[in-house]
Amino acid sequence: MSVRHALLALLTEGPKFGLKLQQEFESRTGEVWPLNVGQVYTTLQRLERDGLVESDGDGGAGPQKDFRITATGQRELEQWLQTPPEADIPPRHELVIKVLVALRVPGVDVHQVIQAHRRQLVEVMQRYTRVKAEAAEHDLGLALILDAELFRLEGVVRWLDAADARVGQLDAKPDSIPVDVSDSPNIVASRR
Amino acid sequence: MSPMLELRGVSKVYGSGPTEVNALQDVSLSVDRGEMVAVMGPSGSGKSTLLTIAGSLEEASSGDVLVGGSDLRTMSADDRARLRRRSIGYVFQDFNLLAGLTATENVALPLELDGHESGVAHAKGLEALRTLGLADRASHFPDDLSGGERQRVAIARAMVGNRQLLLADEPSGALDSVNGEAVMRLLRDACKRGMAGVVVTHDAQLAAWADRVVFLRDGRMVDDTMPPKGPESLLFGPEK
Numbered sequence: 001m002s003v004r005h006a007l008l009a010l011l012t013e014g015p016k017f018g019l020k021l022q023q024e025f026e027s028r029t030g031e032v033w034p035l036n037v038g039q040v041y042t043t044l045q046r047l048e049r050d051g052l053v054e055s056d057g058d059g060g061a062g063p064q065k066d067f068r069i070t071a072t073g074q075r076e077l078e079q080w081l082q083t084p085p086e087a088d089i090p091p092r093h094e095l096v097i098k099v100l101v102a103l104r105v106p107g108v109d110v111h112q113v114i115q116a117h118r119r120q121l122v123e124v125m126q127r128y129t130r131v132k133a134e135a136a137e138h139d140l141g142l143a144l145i146l147d148a149e150l151f152r153l154e155g156v157v158r159w160l161d162a163a164d165a166r167v168g169q170l171d172a173k174p175d176s177i178p179v180d181v182s183d184s185p186n187i188v189a190s191r192r
Numbered sequence: 193m194s195p196m197l198e199l200r201g202v203s204k205v206y207g208s209g210p211t212e213v214n215a216l217q218d219v220s221l222s223v224d225r226g227e228m229v230a231v232m233g234p235s236g237s238g239k240s241t242l243l244t245i246a247g248s249l250e251e252a253s254s255g256d257v258l259v260g261g262s263d264l265r266t267m268s269a270d271d272r273a274r275l276r277r278r279s280i281g282y283v284f285q286d287f288n289l290l291a292g293l294t295a296t297e298n299v300a301l302p303l304e305l306d307g308h309e310s311g312v313a314h315a316k317g318l319e320a321l322r323t324l325g326l327a328d329r330a331s332h333f334p335d336d337l338s339g340g341e342r343q344r345v346a347i348a349r350a351m352v353g354n355r356q357l358l359l360a361d362e363p364s365g366a367l368d369s370v371n372g373e374a375v376m377r378l379l380r381d382a383c384k385r386g387m388a389g390v391v392v393t394h395d396a397q398l399a400a401w402a403d404r405v406v407f408l409r410d411g412r413m414v415d416d417t418m419p420p421k422g423p424e425s426l427l428f429g430p431e432k
Binding site: 116126161 | 380401416417
């Protein structure tokens with residue numbers, strides 16, 4: 001999450017001081033991203049140093065000092081909105097490794113391993129959905145955040161479903177050789 | 193109070209000999225009033241069979257099915273038909289609305305078939321549509337409604353009268369995610385008002401609306417989720 005750009009976005013509405021920016025950041029993100037006010041001031045000082053915002057004051061960051069976005073800041077914000085996010089290391093890759101390993105460990109039921117993860121993911125999705133059902137109906141920011149996480153988790157569950165089906169096909173043809181784990185983790189190892 | 197729906201060791205076998213298929217094997221499930229249970233599983237895992245047996249549209253090969261505490265096996269065919277008309281509401285993926293009837297007439301139909309006077313049935317139908325925010329579509333025909341609206345009419349039909357068991361098979365399968373979510377929200381609300389609900393789906397996002405999720409695999413119930421915990425730890429947990 002780019003606090004820098006979130007603050008620039010809030011300043012497009014007009015000049016604001018640090019504490020107000022902190023409160024608005026938290027309320028606009030459905031209060032799921034607590035933000036320290038000290039972090040707000042540090043970020044504002046850097047934005048000012050880089051010419052993306054300007055203030056009335058002398059370089060300090062007093063509580064009542066108003067900050068304004070500059071034309072450079074506007075351009076930076078517009079560019080950032082269109083830029084694809086950096087790809088995180090997907091957490092599900094660890095899950096992929098677990099399933100690959102489970103295939104090679106004698107006596108381990110891969111379907112059972114897959115099901116254990118599927119159940120845990122659906123339990124997390126139930127908790128997010130409960131928040132959505134009860135709190136997010138009139139809170140667009142919160143609903144969007146929960147949707148993003150639910151779609152991501154759903155994708156992982158769908159991968160598990162596909163893995164389950166593929167392993168099932170393998171069960172039906174026992175002479176097939178399962179994937180050799182030692183060949184595969186390079187994809188992940190190279191990202192660490 | 194007994195559960196609204198109870199399956200005890202239910203099995204279903206289709207065919208015999210080399211073509212025998214065990215669609216359900218020793219499945220037990222109990223659903224209380226006010227509770228919504230989702231059944232997840234891949235195609236061919238027995239989800240829809242479970243639903244048709246729970247709704248008395250099909251008989252189990254062995255095991256007991258109790259609806260509202262009554263054992264379906266000991267009921268006469270007439271009694272089972274009456275139970276289906278009065279106590280059970282069905283929602284299907286393809287809505288199953290009658291094209292020649294208006295929204296109100298579709299919703300009122302099960303009541304009219306059950307012998308209610310037409311005026312009373314229509315008033316109740318309209319009331320059910322109003323509950324689902326569809327009062328202004330009451331006189332529209334299904335072809336004049338959007339997919340989301342058609343499914344809401346089907347839900348109204350499944351809730352109308354004094355229905356207590358709501359059975360839904362991929363109820364939002366044909367809808368986009370926002371309309372699908374609206375359908376799940378309505379089903380959840382109907383259960384919160386006291387119905388017992390069983391929703392069959394392969395979609396984890398929709399299943400997550402349920403109080404409990406059970407998983408079927410090759411006709412067997414292999415797992416179920418714990419009741420959802422509070423959301424606090426999720427949203428305010430340590431940052432990763």
